[in-house]
Amino acid sequence: MALELVVLIKVVPDGKEVFVDPVNFTLNRSMATNVLNPADENALEAALKIKDEHDARITVMTMAPPFAEPFLLECMSRGADQAVLISDRAVAGSDTYPTSLTVAAAIKHLGKVDIVFAGEKTSDSSTGHVGPGVAEFLEAELSSYSRSCKYEDGFVIAERELEEGVEVVKIPTPAVVTVITDSNVPRRATLRRKLDAQKQGIIVWSLQEIGLPADWVGLRSSPTVVKKMLPFPAIERKSKVIEVDKIDEFVKELVETGIIKQGGN
Protein backbone atom coordinates (compact mmCIF):
# COMPACT_ATOMS: atom_id res chain seq x y z
CA MET A 1 0.00 0.00 0.00
CA ALA A 2 1.28 3.44 -0.87
CA LEU A 3 2.56 5.68 1.91
CA GLU A 4 0.08 8.43 2.66
CA LEU A 5 1.77 11.79 3.20
CA VAL A 6 0.04 15.02 4.14
CA VAL A 7 1.62 18.47 3.84
CA LEU A 8 0.10 21.36 5.78
CA ILE A 9 0.46 24.74 4.17
CA LYS A 10 -0.54 28.29 4.92
CA VAL A 11 -0.70 31.33 2.68
CA VAL A 12 0.96 34.38 4.27
CA PRO A 13 1.77 37.97 3.26
CA ASP A 14 5.15 38.25 1.57
CA GLY A 15 7.63 39.44 4.21
CA LYS A 16 9.90 41.02 1.63
CA GLU A 17 7.14 43.26 0.39
CA VAL A 18 5.94 44.40 3.76
CA PHE A 19 7.54 47.68 4.70
CA VAL A 20 7.38 49.99 7.63
CA ASP A 21 5.54 53.20 6.90
CA PRO A 22 8.05 55.97 7.73
CA VAL A 23 5.35 58.43 8.75
CA ASN A 24 3.31 56.61 11.35
CA PHE A 25 5.61 53.62 11.86
CA THR A 26 3.01 51.04 11.10
CA LEU A 27 3.38 48.14 8.79
CA ASN A 28 2.15 48.69 5.32
CA ARG A 29 0.66 45.50 4.04
CA SER A 30 -1.43 47.02 1.32
CA MET A 31 1.25 46.35 -1.26
CA ALA A 32 2.10 42.94 0.07
CA THR A 33 1.26 40.02 -2.12
CA ASN A 34 0.56 36.58 -0.72
CA VAL A 35 3.04 33.72 -0.82
CA LEU A 36 3.27 30.19 0.43
CA ASN A 37 4.73 30.28 3.94
CA PRO A 38 8.49 29.77 3.33
CA ALA A 39 8.89 26.80 5.72
CA ASP A 40 5.91 25.07 4.08
CA GLU A 41 7.73 25.08 0.75
CA ASN A 42 10.46 23.11 2.49
CA ALA A 43 7.86 20.85 4.12
CA LEU A 44 6.42 20.04 0.68
CA GLU A 45 9.89 19.39 -0.71
CA ALA A 46 10.65 17.03 2.22
CA ALA A 47 7.51 15.05 1.34
CA LEU A 48 8.38 15.03 -2.37
CA LYS A 49 11.84 13.66 -1.54
CA ILE A 50 10.18 10.72 0.23
CA LYS A 51 7.92 10.23 -2.76
CA ASP A 52 11.02 10.14 -5.00
CA GLU A 53 12.20 7.07 -3.09
CA HIS A 54 8.97 5.32 -2.14
CA ASP A 55 5.53 4.53 -3.45
CA ALA A 56 3.71 7.46 -1.84
CA ARG A 57 0.76 9.76 -2.30
CA ILE A 58 0.88 13.39 -1.19
CA THR A 59 -2.12 15.42 -0.08
CA VAL A 60 -1.56 19.13 0.55
CA MET A 61 -3.99 20.71 2.93
CA THR A 62 -4.82 24.14 4.24
CA MET A 63 -7.53 25.70 6.34
CA ALA A 64 -8.14 29.04 4.67
CA PRO A 65 -10.56 31.18 2.67
CA PRO A 66 -10.88 30.32 -1.04
CA PHE A 67 -8.00 32.69 -1.97
CA ALA A 68 -5.65 29.82 -1.05
CA GLU A 69 -6.77 27.80 -4.07
CA PRO A 70 -4.03 28.86 -6.54
CA PHE A 71 -1.39 27.98 -3.92
CA LEU A 72 -2.82 24.49 -3.56
CA LEU A 73 -2.73 24.12 -7.34
CA GLU A 74 0.89 25.30 -7.29
CA CYS A 75 1.74 22.52 -4.80
CA MET A 76 0.08 19.99 -7.09
CA SER A 77 2.10 21.34 -10.01
CA ARG A 78 5.22 20.61 -8.00
CA GLY A 79 4.21 17.01 -7.49
CA ALA A 80 1.49 16.68 -4.84
CA ASP A 81 -1.27 14.26 -5.85
CA GLN A 82 -4.28 16.06 -4.46
CA ALA A 83 -5.19 19.15 -2.46
CA VAL A 84 -7.74 19.78 0.24
CA LEU A 85 -9.05 23.21 1.16
CA ILE A 86 -10.88 23.35 4.48
CA SER A 87 -13.05 26.34 4.04
CA ASP A 88 -15.83 27.36 6.36
CA ARG A 89 -17.01 30.71 7.69
CA ALA A 90 -17.09 29.26 11.20
CA VAL A 91 -13.30 28.83 11.42
CA ALA A 92 -12.63 32.56 11.06
CA GLY A 93 -10.60 33.95 13.94
CA SER A 94 -9.29 30.56 15.11
CA ASP A 95 -6.14 30.60 17.22
CA THR A 96 -3.72 27.67 17.18
CA TYR A 97 -5.88 25.34 19.30
CA PRO A 98 -8.92 25.20 16.99
CA THR A 99 -6.64 25.39 13.94
CA SER A 100 -4.78 22.26 15.08
CA LEU A 101 -8.10 20.60 15.93
CA THR A 102 -9.63 21.33 12.53
CA VAL A 103 -6.56 20.27 10.59
CA ALA A 104 -6.26 17.07 12.67
CA ALA A 105 -9.93 16.27 12.08
CA ALA A 106 -9.48 16.75 8.33
CA ILE A 107 -6.42 14.46 8.36
CA LYS A 108 -8.46 11.79 10.15
CA HIS A 109 -11.19 12.25 7.59
CA LEU A 110 -8.66 11.44 4.84
CA GLY A 111 -8.18 7.98 6.32
CA LYS A 112 -4.82 6.28 6.81
CA VAL A 113 -1.94 8.70 7.14
CA ASP A 114 1.73 7.83 7.63
CA ILE A 115 3.55 11.15 7.83
CA VAL A 116 2.22 14.69 8.24
CA PHE A 117 4.59 17.49 7.27
CA ALA A 118 4.26 21.05 8.52
CA GLY A 119 6.50 24.10 8.52
CA GLU A 120 8.46 24.88 11.70
CA LYS A 121 6.49 28.13 11.90
CA THR A 122 4.60 30.61 9.80
CA SER A 123 6.23 33.90 8.93
CA ASP A 124 3.17 35.94 9.91
CA SER A 125 2.15 34.59 13.32
CA SER A 126 5.27 32.49 13.82
CA THR A 127 4.04 30.42 16.72
CA GLY A 128 5.07 26.96 15.53
CA HIS A 129 2.18 25.53 17.55
CA VAL A 130 0.15 23.95 14.80
CA GLY A 131 2.49 21.04 13.93
CA PRO A 132 2.90 19.83 17.55
CA GLY A 133 -0.81 20.51 18.20
CA VAL A 134 -1.80 18.30 15.29
CA ALA A 135 0.59 15.60 16.55
CA GLU A 136 -1.12 15.73 19.93
CA PHE A 137 -4.63 15.41 18.50
CA LEU A 138 -3.53 12.54 16.26
CA GLU A 139 -1.55 10.95 19.12
CA ALA A 140 1.32 10.79 16.68
CA GLU A 141 5.04 10.87 17.29
CA LEU A 142 6.68 14.18 16.52
CA SER A 143 9.98 15.35 15.13
CA SER A 144 9.94 19.14 15.29
CA TYR A 145 12.57 21.49 13.81
CA SER A 146 13.71 18.85 11.32
CA ARG A 147 16.23 19.69 8.61
CA SER A 148 16.00 16.35 6.84
CA CYS A 149 13.99 13.20 7.04
CA LYS A 150 13.71 9.80 5.45
CA TYR A 151 11.36 6.84 5.69
CA GLU A 152 12.43 3.28 6.49
CA ASP A 153 10.07 0.36 7.14
CA GLY A 154 7.47 2.05 9.29
CA PHE A 155 9.88 4.57 10.80
CA VAL A 156 10.85 8.16 10.16
CA ILE A 157 14.49 9.04 10.71
CA ALA A 158 14.89 12.77 11.04
CA GLU A 159 17.61 15.25 11.94
CA ARG A 160 16.38 17.85 14.42
CA GLU A 161 18.32 21.11 14.51
CA LEU A 162 18.42 22.32 18.10
CA GLU A 163 20.27 25.13 19.89
CA GLU A 164 22.91 22.74 21.21
CA GLY A 165 23.39 20.69 18.08
CA VAL A 166 21.80 18.20 15.73
CA GLU A 167 19.82 15.25 17.07
CA VAL A 168 18.93 12.25 14.95
CA VAL A 169 15.66 10.61 15.98
CA LYS A 170 13.91 7.49 14.83
CA ILE A 171 10.15 7.46 15.37
CA PRO A 172 7.45 5.06 14.23
CA THR A 173 4.69 6.24 11.92
CA PRO A 174 2.17 7.78 12.09
CA ALA A 175 4.41 10.77 12.70
CA VAL A 176 4.37 14.53 12.35
CA VAL A 177 7.53 16.18 11.03
CA THR A 178 7.94 19.94 11.20
CA VAL A 179 10.49 21.22 8.72
CA ILE A 180 12.82 24.19 9.14
CA THR A 181 13.01 27.04 6.65
CA ASP A 182 15.71 26.79 3.94
CA SER A 183 16.48 23.17 4.84
CA ASN A 184 16.18 22.06 1.19
CA VAL A 185 15.72 23.52 -2.27
CA PRO A 186 12.06 23.39 -3.33
CA ARG A 187 11.61 22.02 -6.84
CA ARG A 188 9.74 23.93 -9.51
CA ALA A 189 6.39 23.23 -10.99
CA THR A 190 6.30 21.69 -14.44
CA LEU A 191 4.01 22.99 -17.16
CA ARG A 192 2.60 19.55 -17.71
CA ARG A 193 1.65 19.17 -14.07
CA LYS A 194 0.25 22.68 -14.01
CA LEU A 195 -2.22 21.77 -16.69
CA ASP A 196 -3.06 18.49 -14.95
CA ALA A 197 -3.65 20.27 -11.64
CA GLN A 198 -5.98 22.77 -13.30
CA LYS A 199 -7.94 19.90 -14.77
CA GLN A 200 -8.04 17.88 -11.55
CA GLY A 201 -8.98 20.81 -9.33
CA ILE A 202 -8.98 20.84 -5.55
CA ILE A 203 -11.18 19.21 -2.92
CA VAL A 204 -13.12 21.59 -0.69
CA TRP A 205 -14.38 20.45 2.70
CA SER A 206 -16.63 22.25 5.10
CA LEU A 207 -16.66 21.57 8.83
CA GLN A 208 -19.69 19.40 8.40
CA GLU A 209 -17.82 17.15 6.02
CA ILE A 210 -15.00 16.57 8.48
CA GLY A 211 -17.45 16.13 11.33
CA LEU A 212 -16.62 19.09 13.55
CA PRO A 213 -19.33 21.14 15.25
CA ALA A 214 -19.12 24.81 14.23
CA ASP A 215 -19.02 25.96 17.86
CA TRP A 216 -15.77 24.06 18.51
CA VAL A 217 -13.77 26.42 16.31
CA GLY A 218 -13.43 30.05 15.34
CA LEU A 219 -12.98 33.11 17.46
CA ARG A 220 -15.40 32.08 20.18
CA SER A 221 -13.69 28.75 20.79
CA SER A 222 -10.17 30.16 20.76
CA PRO A 223 -8.68 30.34 24.25
CA THR A 224 -6.46 33.31 23.43
CA VAL A 225 -7.74 36.75 22.61
CA VAL A 226 -5.77 39.69 21.27
CA LYS A 227 -6.70 42.49 23.60
CA LYS A 228 -4.97 45.57 22.40
CA MET A 229 -2.16 46.89 20.35
CA LEU A 230 0.49 48.62 22.37
CA PRO A 231 3.33 50.78 21.15
CA PHE A 232 6.71 49.18 21.35
CA PRO A 233 8.24 49.46 24.81
CA ALA A 234 10.76 52.23 24.35
CA ILE A 235 13.83 52.03 26.53
CA GLU A 236 15.01 55.51 27.40
CA ARG A 237 18.60 55.85 26.31
CA LYS A 238 20.64 59.00 26.65
CA SER A 239 22.05 59.03 23.09
CA LYS A 240 25.15 60.96 24.17
CA VAL A 241 27.11 62.04 21.14
CA ILE A 242 30.82 61.18 21.30
CA GLU A 243 33.11 63.29 19.14
CA VAL A 244 35.61 61.19 17.25
CA ASP A 245 38.55 63.06 18.80
CA LYS A 246 37.23 62.30 22.30
CA ILE A 247 37.10 58.54 21.84
CA ASP A 248 39.80 57.92 24.49
CA GLU A 249 37.67 59.56 27.16
CA PHE A 250 34.69 57.48 26.06
CA VAL A 251 36.69 54.24 26.24
CA LYS A 252 37.97 55.25 29.70
CA GLU A 253 34.39 55.74 30.82
CA LEU A 254 33.49 52.25 29.62
CA VAL A 255 36.47 50.83 31.52
CA GLU A 256 35.59 52.73 34.69
CA THR A 257 32.00 51.49 34.60
CA GLY A 258 33.25 47.93 34.12
CA ILE A 259 31.71 47.54 30.68
CA ILE A 260 35.14 46.99 29.11
CA LYS A 261 37.84 45.26 31.15
CA GLN A 262 41.32 46.66 31.64
CA GLY A 263 43.80 44.63 29.60
CA GLY A 264 41.11 43.38 27.28
CA ASN A 265 38.38 40.85 27.94
Next chain:
Amino acid sequence: MTEMKKAEPPQDVSEYKGVMVYLDSFNNSLTRAALEMVGAGRKMADKTNEKLYCAVIGENTKGMAQEAGMHGCDEVYGFDSKDLAMYRSKPFSDILAGLVHEKKPNILIVPGSKNGRDLAARVAVKVRSGLTADCMDLDVEPDTKILLARRPDYGDSTMSEIRCEKHRPQMATSRPGTFATPDPDPKKKFQVEVREVTLEKNQLNENIISFNLKNEEDITGSKVIVSGGLGMGKPEGLQLIKKLADMLGGSVGVTRPIADLGWISREHQVGQTGETVRPNLYIAAGISGQPQHIVGMMGSKVVVSINKDPDAEMNKNADYVIIGDLYEVIPKLIESIERVTGAQPSPA
Protein backbone atom coordinates in the same frame (compact mmCIF):
# COMPACT_ATOMS: atom_id res chain seq x y z
CA MET B 1 -5.15 10.13 25.14
CA THR B 2 -6.20 13.44 23.73
CA GLU B 3 -9.71 13.31 22.43
CA MET B 4 -10.62 15.56 19.53
CA LYS B 5 -12.49 18.15 21.50
CA LYS B 6 -12.71 21.88 21.78
CA ALA B 7 -10.75 23.89 24.33
CA GLU B 8 -12.77 23.71 27.52
CA PRO B 9 -12.56 26.29 30.33
CA PRO B 10 -12.54 24.81 33.85
CA GLN B 11 -15.70 24.91 35.96
CA ASP B 12 -13.99 26.89 38.66
CA VAL B 13 -11.16 29.17 37.59
CA SER B 14 -10.40 30.13 41.20
CA GLU B 15 -9.05 26.62 41.87
CA TYR B 16 -6.07 27.54 39.73
CA LYS B 17 -3.34 29.23 41.74
CA GLY B 18 0.28 30.19 41.38
CA VAL B 19 2.78 30.20 38.59
CA MET B 20 4.53 27.14 37.19
CA VAL B 21 7.77 27.22 35.22
CA TYR B 22 9.00 24.35 33.12
CA LEU B 23 12.77 24.10 33.42
CA ASP B 24 14.51 23.30 30.20
CA SER B 25 17.75 21.38 30.56
CA PHE B 26 20.57 19.99 28.47
CA ASN B 27 23.22 17.50 29.58
CA ASN B 28 21.80 17.46 33.08
CA SER B 29 22.09 21.20 33.59
CA LEU B 30 19.47 23.93 33.43
CA THR B 31 19.57 26.15 30.37
CA ARG B 32 20.01 29.87 30.82
CA ALA B 33 16.52 30.29 29.38
CA ALA B 34 15.12 28.15 32.20
CA LEU B 35 16.60 30.48 34.82
CA GLU B 36 15.33 33.52 32.91
CA MET B 37 11.81 32.09 33.17
CA VAL B 38 12.28 31.46 36.90
CA GLY B 39 12.98 35.19 37.24
CA ALA B 40 9.91 36.15 35.20
CA GLY B 41 7.76 33.64 37.10
CA ARG B 42 8.99 34.85 40.49
CA LYS B 43 7.89 38.41 39.71
CA MET B 44 4.39 37.28 38.77
CA ALA B 45 4.09 34.97 41.78
CA ASP B 46 5.06 37.86 44.07
CA LYS B 47 2.58 40.17 42.42
CA THR B 48 -0.30 37.78 43.13
CA ASN B 49 1.11 36.56 46.45
CA GLU B 50 1.12 33.00 45.25
CA LYS B 51 3.61 30.17 44.91
CA LEU B 52 6.15 29.59 42.18
CA TYR B 53 6.25 25.94 41.16
CA CYS B 54 8.91 24.50 38.89
CA ALA B 55 9.09 21.24 37.01
CA VAL B 56 12.26 19.61 35.74
CA ILE B 57 12.45 16.33 33.85
CA GLY B 58 15.64 14.34 33.31
CA GLU B 59 17.89 11.52 34.35
CA ASN B 60 18.90 12.92 37.70
CA THR B 61 17.15 16.18 38.45
CA LYS B 62 17.99 16.82 42.11
CA GLY B 63 20.87 19.22 41.49
CA MET B 64 18.94 21.14 38.89
CA ALA B 65 15.92 21.34 41.19
CA GLN B 66 18.08 22.82 43.94
CA GLU B 67 19.60 25.34 41.58
CA ALA B 68 16.11 26.43 40.50
CA GLY B 69 15.10 26.71 44.16
CA MET B 70 18.00 29.02 44.93
CA HIS B 71 17.05 31.16 41.95
CA GLY B 72 13.57 31.78 43.31
CA CYS B 73 11.21 28.76 43.16
CA ASP B 74 9.10 27.73 46.14
CA GLU B 75 8.33 24.15 45.18
CA VAL B 76 10.36 22.21 42.65
CA TYR B 77 9.22 18.89 41.22
CA GLY B 78 11.80 16.66 39.60
CA PHE B 79 10.93 13.65 37.44
CA ASP B 80 13.69 11.12 37.08
CA SER B 81 14.22 8.24 34.74
CA LYS B 82 17.22 7.00 32.83
CA ASP B 83 14.98 7.15 29.75
CA LEU B 84 14.44 10.88 30.20
CA ALA B 85 18.05 12.04 29.86
CA MET B 86 17.16 13.67 26.54
CA TYR B 87 14.02 15.59 25.61
CA ARG B 88 11.31 13.45 24.07
CA SER B 89 8.11 15.06 22.95
CA LYS B 90 5.57 12.49 24.18
CA PRO B 91 6.73 11.47 27.67
CA PHE B 92 7.85 14.98 28.62
CA SER B 93 4.49 16.47 27.63
CA ASP B 94 2.63 13.67 29.46
CA ILE B 95 4.58 14.34 32.65
CA LEU B 96 4.18 18.11 32.54
CA ALA B 97 0.46 17.88 31.74
CA GLY B 98 0.12 15.43 34.65
CA LEU B 99 1.72 17.91 37.05
CA VAL B 100 -0.54 20.66 35.71
CA HIS B 101 -3.60 18.54 36.48
CA GLU B 102 -2.27 17.86 39.97
CA LYS B 103 -1.11 21.34 40.97
CA LYS B 104 -3.54 23.42 38.92
CA PRO B 105 -1.29 26.43 38.30
CA ASN B 106 -2.97 29.62 37.13
CA ILE B 107 -0.05 30.39 34.82
CA LEU B 108 2.40 28.04 33.08
CA ILE B 109 5.46 29.50 31.37
CA VAL B 110 7.93 27.57 29.28
CA PRO B 111 11.28 28.67 27.83
CA GLY B 112 10.87 29.27 24.11
CA SER B 113 13.78 27.06 23.09
CA LYS B 114 13.00 24.59 20.31
CA ASN B 115 12.25 21.72 22.67
CA GLY B 116 10.38 24.10 24.97
CA ARG B 117 8.11 25.24 22.16
CA ASP B 118 7.53 21.66 21.05
CA LEU B 119 6.58 20.76 24.62
CA ALA B 120 4.39 23.81 25.31
CA ALA B 121 2.38 23.35 22.12
CA ARG B 122 1.60 19.71 22.98
CA VAL B 123 0.80 20.47 26.61
CA ALA B 124 -1.57 23.30 25.63
CA VAL B 125 -3.65 20.79 23.69
CA LYS B 126 -3.51 18.20 26.49
CA VAL B 127 -4.72 20.69 29.09
CA ARG B 128 -7.07 22.35 26.56
CA SER B 129 -5.87 25.86 27.15
CA GLY B 130 -4.38 28.82 25.31
CA LEU B 131 -0.72 29.39 24.57
CA THR B 132 1.01 32.59 23.46
CA ALA B 133 4.43 32.27 21.82
CA ASP B 134 7.44 34.58 21.83
CA CYS B 135 6.33 36.93 24.58
CA MET B 136 8.62 39.88 25.14
CA ASP B 137 6.92 40.81 28.33
CA LEU B 138 5.01 38.74 30.86
CA ASP B 139 2.94 40.39 33.52
CA VAL B 140 -0.08 39.58 35.62
CA GLU B 141 -3.02 41.72 36.69
CA PRO B 142 -2.97 41.41 40.49
CA ASP B 143 -6.73 41.50 41.03
CA THR B 144 -7.92 39.30 38.16
CA LYS B 145 -4.75 37.16 38.00
CA ILE B 146 -4.95 37.40 34.24
CA LEU B 147 -1.66 36.86 32.42
CA LEU B 148 -0.75 39.75 30.15
CA ALA B 149 1.31 38.12 27.45
CA ARG B 150 2.82 40.73 25.14
CA ARG B 151 4.41 39.82 21.84
CA PRO B 152 5.70 41.80 18.88
CA ASP B 153 3.51 41.78 15.82
CA TYR B 154 4.66 40.49 12.51
CA GLY B 155 7.32 42.78 11.15
CA ASP B 156 5.55 45.58 12.94
CA SER B 157 6.39 48.28 15.40
CA THR B 158 3.52 47.48 17.73
CA MET B 159 2.93 44.79 20.31
CA SER B 160 -0.21 42.79 20.96
CA GLU B 161 -1.36 41.94 24.42
CA ILE B 162 -2.78 38.46 24.40
CA ARG B 163 -5.02 37.16 27.14
CA CYS B 164 -6.44 33.79 27.93
CA GLU B 165 -9.27 34.76 30.21
CA LYS B 166 -11.36 31.63 30.61
CA HIS B 167 -9.00 28.70 30.17
CA ARG B 168 -6.39 27.47 32.63
CA PRO B 169 -3.48 27.39 32.95
CA GLN B 170 -2.70 30.53 31.00
CA MET B 171 0.35 29.50 28.99
CA ALA B 172 3.20 31.42 27.37
CA THR B 173 6.69 30.97 25.97
CA SER B 174 9.42 33.61 25.64
CA ARG B 175 12.50 33.47 23.51
CA PRO B 176 15.77 32.71 25.26
CA GLY B 177 17.48 36.01 26.05
CA THR B 178 14.28 37.93 26.74
CA PHE B 179 14.70 38.22 30.51
CA ALA B 180 17.68 38.66 32.79
CA THR B 181 18.65 35.62 34.86
CA PRO B 182 18.00 36.18 38.57
CA ASP B 183 20.89 35.97 41.04
CA PRO B 184 20.93 32.88 43.23
CA ASP B 185 20.10 33.35 46.90
CA PRO B 186 21.66 30.59 49.03
CA LYS B 187 19.29 31.50 51.85
CA LYS B 188 16.11 31.08 49.79
CA LYS B 189 13.74 28.48 51.31
CA PHE B 190 12.26 25.96 48.94
CA GLN B 191 11.03 22.39 48.75
CA VAL B 192 12.26 19.79 46.34
CA GLU B 193 10.37 16.62 45.54
CA VAL B 194 11.99 14.18 43.17
CA ARG B 195 9.81 11.43 41.75
CA GLU B 196 11.04 8.30 40.03
CA VAL B 197 9.03 7.67 36.92
CA THR B 198 8.57 4.47 35.03
CA LEU B 199 7.65 4.90 31.43
CA GLU B 200 5.29 2.70 29.57
CA LYS B 201 6.69 1.15 26.45
CA ASN B 202 4.56 3.16 24.06
CA GLN B 203 5.88 6.39 25.57
CA LEU B 204 9.38 5.49 24.52
CA ASN B 205 8.88 5.23 20.82
CA GLU B 206 11.13 8.16 20.10
CA ASN B 207 14.56 6.76 19.71
CA ILE B 208 17.46 9.16 19.79
CA ILE B 209 20.13 7.74 17.56
CA SER B 210 22.80 10.38 17.91
CA PHE B 211 23.48 13.92 19.04
CA ASN B 212 26.17 16.05 17.42
CA LEU B 213 27.10 19.11 19.40
CA LYS B 214 27.28 22.29 17.40
CA ASN B 215 30.61 24.01 16.87
CA GLU B 216 29.14 27.24 15.70
CA GLU B 217 29.34 30.19 17.97
CA ASP B 218 26.31 30.87 20.11
CA ILE B 219 26.16 34.64 20.48
CA THR B 220 23.29 34.66 22.99
CA GLY B 221 25.58 34.28 26.00
CA SER B 222 28.16 36.91 24.97
CA LYS B 223 28.92 39.84 27.24
CA VAL B 224 29.98 41.99 24.31
CA ILE B 225 28.47 41.97 20.82
CA VAL B 226 29.65 44.09 17.92
CA SER B 227 27.10 44.09 15.11
CA GLY B 228 27.35 45.26 11.54
CA GLY B 229 24.54 46.23 9.20
CA LEU B 230 24.16 47.17 5.54
CA GLY B 231 26.24 50.27 6.29
CA MET B 232 29.29 48.00 5.99
CA GLY B 233 28.67 48.05 2.26
CA LYS B 234 30.95 45.06 1.55
CA PRO B 235 31.69 41.69 3.17
CA GLU B 236 35.18 42.90 4.20
CA GLY B 237 33.46 45.16 6.72
CA LEU B 238 32.80 42.10 8.81
CA GLN B 239 36.54 41.60 9.31
CA LEU B 240 36.72 45.00 10.92
CA ILE B 241 33.69 44.22 13.08
CA LYS B 242 35.29 40.91 14.08
CA LYS B 243 38.58 42.56 14.94
CA LEU B 244 36.81 44.88 17.38
CA ALA B 245 34.68 42.06 18.78
CA ASP B 246 37.71 39.81 19.32
CA MET B 247 39.53 42.57 21.11
CA LEU B 248 36.68 42.96 23.52
CA GLY B 249 36.28 39.21 23.98
CA GLY B 250 32.91 39.43 22.28
CA SER B 251 30.95 38.04 19.35
CA VAL B 252 29.88 39.29 15.96
CA GLY B 253 26.25 40.14 15.27
CA VAL B 254 24.53 41.24 12.07
CA THR B 255 21.21 42.55 10.80
CA ARG B 256 18.94 40.36 8.72
CA PRO B 257 19.99 41.66 5.29
CA ILE B 258 23.60 40.69 6.08
CA ALA B 259 22.59 37.14 6.92
CA ASP B 260 20.32 37.11 3.84
CA LEU B 261 23.32 38.08 1.72
CA GLY B 262 25.12 35.07 3.15
CA TRP B 263 28.09 37.07 4.46
CA ILE B 264 27.84 35.15 7.74
CA SER B 265 25.66 32.35 9.14
CA ARG B 266 22.15 32.92 10.46
CA GLU B 267 23.30 32.21 14.04
CA HIS B 268 24.76 35.72 14.08
CA GLN B 269 21.53 37.52 13.15
CA VAL B 270 20.08 39.66 15.90
CA GLY B 271 16.40 40.55 15.92
CA GLN B 272 12.87 39.38 15.64
CA THR B 273 13.66 36.56 13.24
CA GLY B 274 17.14 36.00 14.69
CA GLU B 275 18.59 35.84 18.17
CA THR B 276 17.57 37.79 21.24
CA VAL B 277 20.66 39.06 23.05
CA ARG B 278 21.32 41.06 26.21
CA PRO B 279 25.06 41.71 26.46
CA ASN B 280 26.69 44.31 28.72
CA LEU B 281 27.89 46.14 25.62
CA TYR B 282 26.20 46.19 22.20
CA ILE B 283 27.96 48.13 19.46
CA ALA B 284 25.80 48.67 16.35
CA ALA B 285 27.80 49.81 13.32
CA GLY B 286 26.05 50.82 10.12
CA ILE B 287 22.67 49.73 11.42
CA SER B 288 19.60 51.90 10.84
CA GLY B 289 17.71 50.56 13.86
CA GLN B 290 14.49 49.12 12.46
CA PRO B 291 12.10 47.80 15.13
CA GLN B 292 12.73 44.20 14.01
CA HIS B 293 16.39 44.65 14.88
CA ILE B 294 15.81 46.65 18.06
CA VAL B 295 13.60 43.93 19.64
CA GLY B 296 16.52 41.54 19.52
CA MET B 297 18.94 43.77 21.43
CA MET B 298 16.87 46.09 23.64
CA GLY B 299 17.83 44.20 26.77
CA SER B 300 21.50 45.20 26.31
CA LYS B 301 23.02 47.17 29.16
CA VAL B 302 25.03 49.75 27.22
CA VAL B 303 24.38 50.42 23.55
CA VAL B 304 26.72 52.29 21.17
CA SER B 305 25.65 53.30 17.68
CA ILE B 306 28.17 54.11 14.97
CA ASN B 307 26.36 55.65 12.00
CA LYS B 308 26.97 58.18 9.23
CA ASP B 309 23.46 59.50 9.62
CA PRO B 310 22.87 61.63 12.74
CA ASP B 311 19.13 60.97 12.46
CA ALA B 312 19.34 57.16 12.30
CA GLU B 313 16.73 55.50 14.49
CA MET B 314 19.51 53.36 15.98
CA ASN B 315 20.98 56.46 17.62
CA LYS B 316 17.80 57.02 19.63
CA ASN B 317 18.14 53.50 20.94
CA ALA B 318 21.76 54.00 21.97
CA ASP B 319 23.44 55.36 25.10
CA TYR B 320 26.39 56.60 23.05
CA VAL B 321 26.39 57.75 19.47
CA ILE B 322 29.45 58.16 17.28
CA ILE B 323 28.60 59.89 14.04
CA GLY B 324 30.85 58.99 11.17
CA ASP B 325 31.94 56.39 8.65
CA LEU B 326 32.40 53.07 10.40
CA TYR B 327 35.56 52.46 8.34
CA GLU B 328 37.09 55.49 10.02
CA VAL B 329 35.48 55.23 13.43
CA ILE B 330 36.13 51.55 14.21
CA PRO B 331 39.92 51.70 13.56
CA LYS B 332 40.06 54.75 15.86
CA LEU B 333 38.06 52.88 18.48
CA ILE B 334 40.41 49.90 18.20
CA GLU B 335 43.47 52.13 18.64
CA SER B 336 41.89 53.82 21.58
CA ILE B 337 41.03 50.55 23.31
CA GLU B 338 44.64 49.47 22.80
CA ARG B 339 45.88 52.69 24.32
CA VAL B 340 43.50 52.74 27.24
CA THR B 341 43.27 49.08 28.19
CA GLY B 342 46.38 47.50 26.73
CA ALA B 343 44.29 44.98 24.80
CA GLN B 344 45.84 43.80 21.57
CA PRO B 345 43.94 43.31 18.36
CA SER B 346 44.30 39.70 17.29
CA PRO B 347 46.28 39.22 14.08
CA ALA B 348 43.25 38.79 11.81
